[in-house]
Every structure is written in structure tokens, then in C-alpha cells.
Amino acid sequence: xxxxxxxxxxxxxxxxxxxxxxxxxxxxxxxYRRAANNHPCETxxxxxPPQRALPGSFPASAGPPPSAPTYNSRQPPPxxxxxxxxxxxxxxxxxxxxxxxxKMADNLPSEFDVVVIGTGLPESIIAAxxxxxxxxxxxxxxxxxxxxxxxxxxxxxxxxxxxxxQKKADTNDECEDWRKLILExxxxxxxxxxxxxxxxxxxxxxxxxxxxxxxxxxxxxTKLPVYGASGAEGVAQELEEECPAAECAVPExxxxxxxxxxxxxxxxxxxxNNTEINSExxxxxxxxxxxxxxxxxxxxxxxxxxxxxxxxxxxxxxIVREGRRFNIDLVSxxxxxxxxxxxxxxxxxxxxxxxFKNATRILAFREGKVEQVPCSRADVFNSRQLSMVxxxxxxxxxxxxxxxEQHPDEYQEYENSTFxxxxxxxxxxxxxxxxxxxxxxxxxxxDCSVLEGLQATKKFLQCLGRYGNTPFLFPxxxxxxxxxxxxxLCAVFGGIYCxxxxxxxxxxxxxxxxxxxxxxxxxxxINANYFIVEDSYLxxxxxxxxxxxxxxxxxxxxxxxxxxxxxxxxxxxLTVPPVDLGKPAVCVIxxxxxxxxxxxxxxxVHLTCPSxxxxxxxxxxxxxxxxxxxxxxxxxxxxxxxxRVLWAVYFNxxxxxxxxxxxxxxxxxxxYICSGPDSALGNDCAVKQAETIFQEMFPTEExxxxxxxxxxxxxxxxxxxxxxxxxxxxxxxSTEESSNRGSTAVKKxxxxx
Numbered sequence: 144x145x146x147x148x149x150x151x152x153x154x155x156x157x158x159x160x161x162x163x164x165x166x167x168x169x170x171x172x173x174x175y176r177r178a179a180n181n182h183p184c185e186t187x188x189x190x191x192p193p194q195r196a197l198p199g200s201f202p203a204s205a206g207p208p209p210s211a212p213t214y215n216s217r218q219p220p221p222x223x224x225x226x227x228x229x230x231x232x233x234x235x236x237x238x239x240x241x242x243x244x245x246k247m248a249d250n251l252p253s254e255f256d257v258v259v260i261g262t263g264l265p266e267s268i269i270a271a272x273x274x275x276x277x278x279x280x281x282x283x284x285x286x287x288x289x290x291x292x293x294x295x296x297x298x299x300x301x302x303x304x305x306x307x308x309q310k311k312a313d314t315n316d317e318c319e320d321w322r323k324l325i326l327e328x329x330x331x332x333x334x335x336x337x338x339x340x341x342x343x344x345x346x347x348x349x350x351x352x353x354x355x356x357x358x359x360x361x362x363x364x365t366k367l368p369v370y371g372a373s374g375a376e377g378v379a380q381e382l383e384e385e386c387p388a389a390e391c392a393v394p395e396x397x398x399x400x401x402x403x404x405x406x407x408x409x410x411x412x413x414x415x416n417n418t419e420i421n422s423e424x425x426x427x428x429x430x431x432x433x434x435x436x437x438x439x440x441x442x443x444x445x446x447x448x449x450x451x452x453x454x455x456x457x458x459x460x461x462i463v464r465e466g467r468r469f470n471i472d473l474v475s476x477x478x479x480x481x482x483x484x485x486x487x488x489x490x491x492x493x494x495x496x497x498x499f500k501n502a503t504r505i506l507a508f509r510e511g512k513v514e515q516v517p518c519s520r521a522d523v524f525n526s527r528q529l530s531m532v533x534x535x536x537x538x539x540x541x542x543x544x545x546x547x548e549q550h551p552d553e554y555q556e557y558e559n560s561t562f563x564x565x566x567x568x569x570x571x572x573x574x575x576x577x578x579x580x581x582x583x584x585x586x587x588x589x590d591c592s593v594l595e596g597l598q599a600t601k602k603f604l605q606c607l608g609r610y611g612n613t614p615f616l617f618p619x620x621x622x623x624x625x626x627x628x629x630x631x632l633c634a635v636f637g638g639i640y641c642x643x644x645x646x647x648x649x650x651x652x653x654x655x656x657x658x659x660x661x662x663x664x665x666x667x668x669i670n671a672n673y674f675i676v677e678d679s680y681l682x683x684x685x686x687x688x689x690x691x692x693x694x695x696x697x698x699x700x701x702x703x704x705x706x707x708x709x710x711x712x713x714x715x716x717l718t719v720p721p722v723d724l725g726k727p728a729v730c731v732i733x734x735x736x737x738x739x740x741x742x743x744x745x746x747x748v749h750l751t752c753p754s755x756x757x758x759x760x761x762x763x764x765x766x767x768x769x770x771x772x773x774x775x776x777x778x779x780x781x782x783x784x785x786x787r788v789l790w791a792v793y794f795n796x797x798x799x800x801x802x803x804x805x806x807x808x809x810x811x812x813x814x815y816i817c818s819g820p821d822s823a824l825g826n827d828c829a830v831k832q833a834e835t836i837f838q839e840m841f842p843t844e845e846x847x848x849x850x851x852x853x854x855x856x857x858x859x860x861x862x863x864x865x866x867x868x869x870x871x872x873x874x875x876x877s878t879e880e881s882s883n884r885g886s887t888a889v890k891k892x893x894x895x896x
Contacts, residue, residue, distance in 0.1 A: 251639070254670050255281045257840070258661055260334070260646055261677025263291040264826065265817040267629035268833035268847070269675050271491070274636040276844040281669065282630065282638055285336070285645040289630060291677060292340060292473050292796060292819045295623025295740075298466030301698075304473075305792060308341045321647045321662045331648040331662070332809065335682045340797040340819060342693075343757040349772055350789040351458040455744050457702050457789055468742040470621035471698055473796070474820035475732050475749030477502060477615040477716065480606045483830040484625070485616065491847040496628040500738055502615035506706060506717035507582045509574070513706045513717065513769070516582040518603070519612050529574075537575055541583075544600040554593050562596025563588045581718040581728060585824065589724060617714055617732075620739045625826075632850075649674060651811050658811040673840050674814045678799040681807065681816070689806050692798040693754035694822045695761040701746045701786040705733060705769055712737040716824075719765050727752045729765045730824060746786070753822045758793040766791070796820065800828050815839070 256278040259270045266282075267289075274280045288294050296304055325331050462469075478485055478499070488494040505516040517526040523534055547554060557565045562584065566576045580588060584599040591599075606614030618624045634640060645664040652659050660670045704713060717731040734740045734747040741747040748770075750762045766772065771787045800821035807816060815836045821828050834846050 251641075251667065251669075252279070252281075253668065255279045256671060257281070257673045257675065258283070258669060258671040259675040260284070260661075260680055261291055261675075261817065262286075262289045262626055262630065262642075263677055263817060263819060264293045264626045264629075264829045265833045265836075266291075266675055266677055267626040267633070268487070268830065269817070269837055270638055271493070271629040271632040271636075272833070272837045272847045273841075274633040274638040275491070275847060275850070276841060277636075278841075280633055280638040281641070281671070282633060283641045283644040283646060283663070285643070285664075285680075287643050289642070290473075290623045290626045291679065293623060293626050295470045295472050295621030298462060298469040298471065301469075301471050301792070302346075305344055305346050308338075308344045308794070321666055324662050324666070324668050325648075325650060328653050329659075330651050330653055332651060332658075332685070333648045333682055334646055334676070334680045336645060338679050340679045340799075342795045343759070344792065344794040345759055346790070346792040348459050348790050349787070350462070351456070351460075455702075457745055459790065462700060462742070462745075462790060465742040468736075468739075469700075469747070470623070470740045471747065472622040472740075472749065473696070474622060475696070475730070475751050476622055476820070476826055477617055477732065477824055479602065479825050479827075480609040480611075480614055480616055481602075482606070482825050482827055484826040487830055487847060488628075490849060491632060492850050493628045493632050493847075496631050497624050498619040499610075499616040500619055500714060501611035502613045502617060502714045502716055503611075504706075504713055504715050505582050505613060506715050507578055508717060508719045508768075509577050511768070515706065516578050518583060518614075519607050522612060533572055533575055536571055537578075540569055540571065540575075540579070541600070541604060544597055545604055547597045547601065554597065557593050560593055561589060562586055562591045562593050565593045565596065577720075581720050585718055585728075585730070587728065588720065613716075615714075615716065617734065617738055635850075646680070649676075649811070649814065656811055658814050672813065674811075675817060675836065676814060677817050678802075678819055679797075685807050685809065687808060689799075689802055691802075692822075694796045694798050694820070695750075695752050695754040695756075695758035695793075696796055697750040697758060697762040697766065697791060697793045699748040699750070699766065699770065699788050700741065700790045701748055701770060701788055702744070703786040704735075704746055705731075705748075705786060707784070711735060714738060719768070722764065726755060729762060731765070731769070745789070751822060753798075754795055758795045762793060798822055800832075 257270070257273045257280050259266050259273075259280065259282045262282065262284045270280050270282045284291070288296075288300075322331065488497070505518050506513050507516045514528065517523045517529065517537075520538070523529070523537055526534070529537065543550065543553065554565065557568065563576070563580055566579060571579070579600065580586065580596075583603050584591075584596050585603075586596050586599050603614050610616060630638075630640065647662045647664060649658050650660040650662060650668070651657070658674050660668050661674065662668050704711070704715070705717065706713075706715065712735045713733070714735060715731075715733040717733070719729045719731060721728055729750055729752045732749045732751075734749075736743045736745065738747075750765060752761055755761055766788065769785065771785045797819060798821050799818040802816075802818065804810065804816060810816070817832060817836070818828075837844075837846050
């Protein structure tokens with residue numbers, strides 16, 4: 144398992160490994176010591192090293208070192224398993240330990256201000272905003288990974304997710320002891336234990352599968368199952384049968400969730416700049432690239448097209464072996480450089496937790512060919528695709544779109560027309576109409592009004608030039624990093640995180656009609672003032688009047704780009720217009736290996752559109768236009784330039800955006816529902832929803848204000864006394880950590896001077 148979203152960051156700062164150029168103070172260490180006591184590693188998320196028998200850590204006859212933290216649980220601790228002479232657990236014993244059901248700590252508080260159920264992007268933003276405003280936050284998720292439907296997976300993690308959603312095992316709990324905790328003047332609203340947001344999951348392998356069954360992922364770790372209300376007893380029984388010691392001992396594995404590859408190489412200097420930029424020329428925000436800012440790929444001039452070259456043959460066994468190089472998003476989105484999410488990342492300083500790369504080119508699919516679209520002023524005048532007359536026509540229209548509000552007489556008579564019809568009246572050539580409609584405005588040809596088209600075009604143009612020649616950024620390691628960044632902020636300001644922590648029900652007071660508590664899977668009743676619930680946790684009885692939409696998704700692993708150039712490291716966005724009128728256009732995002740989402744010599748391709756049928760029926764015609772599916776089929780010369788699909792998955796995802804709260808049945812006034820991902824390219828919907836919910840709960844508080852400077856934090860008297868007496872609530876560091884800290888940590892006396 145990779146480091147949990149906040150653990151490494153806290154330990155690096157807490158034990159003296161500060162960011163370059165930053166001086167530590169005692170108050171600075173105290174801030175992060177406080178956060179460390181609440182971050183997920185100290186609850187149910189991760190087992191601490193002293194709980195394991197590491198090779199050579201201590202003799203088989205000895206117990207843990209005195210400094211090891213102890214954890215109380217509802218069940219008595221199991222007997223310490225036997226170890227081999229070298230202090231290494233046998234394979235079956237380690238596997239039994241790592242697969243054991245999670246235990247909840249006794250000291251989990253029973254009173255909070257806000258309880259958040261689900262770790263998607265809107266919920267994570269709300270949790271961070273609440274913790275930042277001083278609220279006590281508990282953030283739980285029944286899954287064993289962060290992000291929900293916003294998550295990113297390694298290749299093996301995605302295969303496990305596919306099996307889980309294809310199987311759809313019933314997780315209903317026959318034991319309902321939790322109902323005893325409901326008082327006479329209360330009623331319970333049960334929550335769903337079965338995720339029904341994913342449907343029609345189909346995966347296909349088109350590459351060479353020879354000996355793939357015997358191949359293991361490099362650095363593969365033991366997977367932890369998602370424990371709901373059922374299944375824990377069966378697993379525990381199975382573990383008892385597996386506990387007899389085996390003959391051989393192997394190196395100690397760590398528990399795993401879907402993660403970022405620990406062996407993934409960092410971005411090369413060519414792909415990222417360590418310069419300093421301003422978010423606006425007139426802005427006071429200074430965003431330093433690197434660990435603490437938006438790290439962007441170097442903006443390069445549009446490369447010229449080159450003929451397809453012979454590519455190395457990639458087999459399925461190679462994909463499995465390099466599976467940890469993949470970070471595959473369930474939802475495909477880009478960040479507008481002047482969008483709400485980028486502004487929020489900069490304002491809250493959450494941008495320091497993530498790195499970003501520019502989308503390098505905008506593509507168009509016209510007359511069966513893929514071509515690059517000039518969108519900035521420099522691109523337009525350097526383009527060889529457009530004549531001089533077309534360049535002047537395009538620049539004139541784009542200039543009009545930037546301040547169309549000042550010229551209402553030019554579009555008011557067409558307000559009842561579509562944007563496509565309006566473009567025809569501007570005497571633009573067919574190629575310019577196609578570029579503007581599908582690659583700049585990126586709107587529907589039949590359903591988009593004139594005002595919507597002008598607004599979309601203006602938004603695109605306003606985002607140009609802030610960080611590069613295109614309006615879009617992509618987070619390295621995938622979209623799933625963004626929710627985790629906000630979870631880090633919440634944990635730093637005292638939020639408590641518990642994954643694999645199902646919630647049985649909401650407890651509602653009959654007299655007031657307000658929700659007052661939750662009852663979790665472990666039988667603990669937790670009281671709070673406000674409750675944030677992700678839509679997938681709602682039962683069918685609550686959603687009988689809700690009409691959901693669906694999103695069709697496909698993820699492909701290919702061997703080359705859809706448009707070959709002299710540079711292989713391109714992040715491209717392509718809109719494929721519909722074949723039949725009335726059907727939606729398909730958004731295609733192609734990611735290269737420098738985005739840390741796929742292995743070298745491969746590309747990760749995401750296809751998205753609103754659903755009309757199953758995902759495969761909606762998207763396979765587009766896949767067949769752009770790619771070669773059958774590896775053994777003889778192809779014509781023009782087909783040789785198309786990339787080959789090595790592996791593909793199709794699925795439908797629920798779109799719960801835009802649903803009013805009164806559409807749900809019987810929800811208390813202090814319970815707020817967060818939707819899953821929508822079909823739009825950006826993230827504005829999630830940010831707007833999070834801010835709206837936060838302002839309804841705390842109308843006088845600022846939404847995600849900038850964090851305080853650690854240098855300005857002042858000790859209170861209790862903290863000073865505890866520091867001087869040497870008493871600390873944080874876990875004691877290991878011997879190795881202590882020795883490392885001794886060479887780098889700044890002493891309290893020096894800081895005070």
C-alpha cells in the first residue's frame with residue numbers, strides 16, 4: 144500500500160525534513176504533531192510498523208520495543224504469531240494477518256461537528272473546508288480506497304474493481320444488532336451497502352496473452368478486501384485455516400489499496416519546470432513550482448506530424464508486470480486553467496500537494512482524419528491548415544466571442560437558434576465551423592443554444608495563456624489525486640479518516656426531524672450536527688423519485704498516439720462528432736507516460752459521453768474509427784497508421800449531478816447529498832456543490848481560506864508545558880527515525896532565538 148494521503152507529508156515535516164528553504168519551529172512541529180494524531184494511519188487505515196515482526200527488528204522471544212504505540216480494539220488482541228529464526232513471519236501467517244478484517248479503535252470520539260460519508264471530490268472539499276474553519280470532522284468510507292467514483296487505480300487494482308462490479312455480490316447484513324441502539328423517540332434511515340452506480344462492465348484484451356497467467360505485477364502487494372456488513376466472519380474463518388506455518392519465508396509485504404506506483408520514476412526536467420509563476424499578472428498569489436505548487440509541463444510549440452514508426456510490441460504480460468506504472472481514472476476530466484478548481488487549489492494552498500502537466504494539443508476528427516486545431520493567436524497565424532482568409536475570419540470571430548456581451552445586437556435575433564446555425568450566419572467556412580463547434584466550444588451540434596455556445600467559447604479563450612498554449616491542465620498520477628489532496632488538508636487541521644468503515648444508518652429525532660447520529664458497522668453511535676452523504680450510499684427507498692442519467696465510459700491502453708508527431712509525450716483532447724443526429728459527441732483524452740498514468744511506450748485513452756445505450760454500444764463505433772482492435776487481422780496501408788488497442792474496458796457510471804435535495808424522500812434538513820461525477824469536461828459542478836453546501840451549514844465562515852503560515856503559530860501554555868516536560872501525545876519515533884531526525888531537526892531553543 145502506498146503512503147496514506149497525509150502520512151509521509153506529516154512525517155517529513157514532523158521529524159525535521161522540511162521543504163527546501165523552510166525553517167522549522169517548535170510551533171511548526173506542534174501543528175503537524177497534532178495532525179499526525181488524527182491522520183488515517185493512526186486509526187483503521189494502516190497498521191503501524193511496531194505491530195509487525197520485521198526481519199531483524201527484535202528477537203523472536205522478545206516483545207515489541209517499549210516505544211511502540213499500543214492500540215485498544217473491541218476484540219482482544221490475537222496472540223503474537225510465531226516467527227522464524229530471523230524474525231520473519233511465515234508466508235501464510237503474513238497473508239492471514241494482512242487479510243484480517245479491520246478493527247475499530249476504542250478511542251474513536253463519539254462527538255463531532257460534521258460527519259462525511261464518502262471520499263469523492265465534493266465530499267473531500269467539504270471536509271477540508273469544515274476542518275479548516277475549526278469544525279471537528281469525521282470522514283469515513285466503506286471502500287478500501289479514496290475517491291469513490293473519482294478514484295485512480297493501478298492496473299491490478301482496476302482488474303479487482305472490474306471483478307467486484309461484475310460480480311455485484313449481495314452485501315446485506317442479516318445481523319441487525321445496531322437497531323438496539325435506536326431509542327423510542329428516534330427512527331433509523333438505513334444506508335445502502337451495495338454500490339449500484341456502476342453497470343455493464345466489460346473488459347477485453349486484444350494483445351498477446353501468452354504466459355500472462357504466470358506473470359505477477361512487479362512489487363505487487365497483498366490486497367485488502369472491502370469489508371461490508373457481511374463477509375468478515377467468512378474471511379476470518381478462512382484465515383484460521385491458513386495460519387499453520389509454511390516452510391519458507393519471504394520478504395515482508397505491506398497492506399495495499401489502489402495506489403500510485405512506488406517505483407514510478409519522477410517527472411524528468413524536460414517535462415516539468417522549476418520556475419516560479421504568478422496565477423495572474425496582477426495577482427498576489429505566487430505559485431512556486433515543485434513540491435509546493437502547480438507543477439506544469441514545459442510548453443512546446445506544436446510539433447509537426449511525422450509518419451508512423453515501428454513501435455515495440457507490447458504484450459499483456461508486460462502490462463501486468465508493469466501494472467504499478469498505471470494510474471487509471473474512473474472519471475476522465477481536465478482542469479480549466481481559470482476554472483473554479485484551479486482557483487480553489489491556489490487559494491487553499493492545496494496545490495502544494497499535487498503536480499500538473501499542460502494539455503499540449505487540441506485535436507479534431509474531420510473527414511476520417513485526426514488533425515491539430517490552432518486555438519491561440521500564435522497557433523492560428525503559424526498554422527498551415529488555414530488560408531490567410533480563414534485566419535482573418537477565425538480571429539475576427541474569436542475576438543467577438545471574448546466580449547460578446549458588449550455586442551448583443553449581433554446575436555439577439557438568433558437566441559432561439561442553435562449555436563451551429565449561428566455559426567453558419569457568420570459566413571465561416573465548414574472547416575472553421577467544425578473547429579469552433581467541436582474543438583473550441585466543445586458543445587452539441589443540435590442541443591446547444593447560441594448563448595451557451597458563446598459562453599463556452601469565451602471560457603475556452605479566457606483560459607488560454609495562463610499556463611500554456613491550451614486551456615487545460617492534467618494532474619500527474621491521475622484525477623484521483625485531487626480528492627486525496629483535500630483529504631490531506633482536512634487531516635492536517637484535525638480531521639479523522641477511516642476507510643473500510645461502513646455506516647449502517649442515520650439516526651433521526653422524531654420530534655425535531657433532524658439527524659442526530661450515525662451507527663457504524665462496529666456498533667458505535669457517533670453524534671454530530673451535520674451529515675454529508677455521497678449519493679451512492681442512499682437506499683432505494685430514498686431515491687424512488689430520483690431520475691438518474693448515465694455516463695458511458697471506456698478506457699483503452701494503446702501502443703501509439705492517435706496523431707504521431709516528433710514528440711511522443713503529448714497530452715491530447717479530441718472531440719469526435721456524432722455519426723447520427725441526436726446522439727452525443729464523444730470526448731477523447733489521450734495521456735502519455737510522462738503524466739505517470741501508463742507505462743513507457745503505451746498511451747492511456749479515455750472516452751466519455753452521455754449514455755444512450757450501454758457504454759460499449761455508445762463508444763465502440765468511435766473506437767473502431769480511431770484504433771485497430773484485432774491484432775491478427777490483416778490491415779490495409781491506411782490502417783497501419785492507426786494505433787492498436789492492447790486492452791479495453793467499458794462501463795456505465797451514474798450521473799447524479801443537478802438533482803435537487805427535495806427529490807429525495809424523507810431526508811432531514813441537516814443531511815446534505817453530494818453527487819458523483821458528471822459528464823462535463825471540467826470540475827466546476829463539484830466545486831460549486833461543495834461551496835453551496837458549506838455555506839448552507841456555516842454561512843458566516845469563509846470557504847477554504849488560505850492556511851496560516853506555520854511561522855505565525857503561537858504556543859498555548861499547555862503545549863509549552865508538555866514540550867518542556869517531554870510529554871507528547873504523538874507516537875514515539877522509531878530508532879531509525881530518531882537518528883535521522885537528530886541530523887536535521889531544529890532544536891526548540893534555536894527556534895525561539
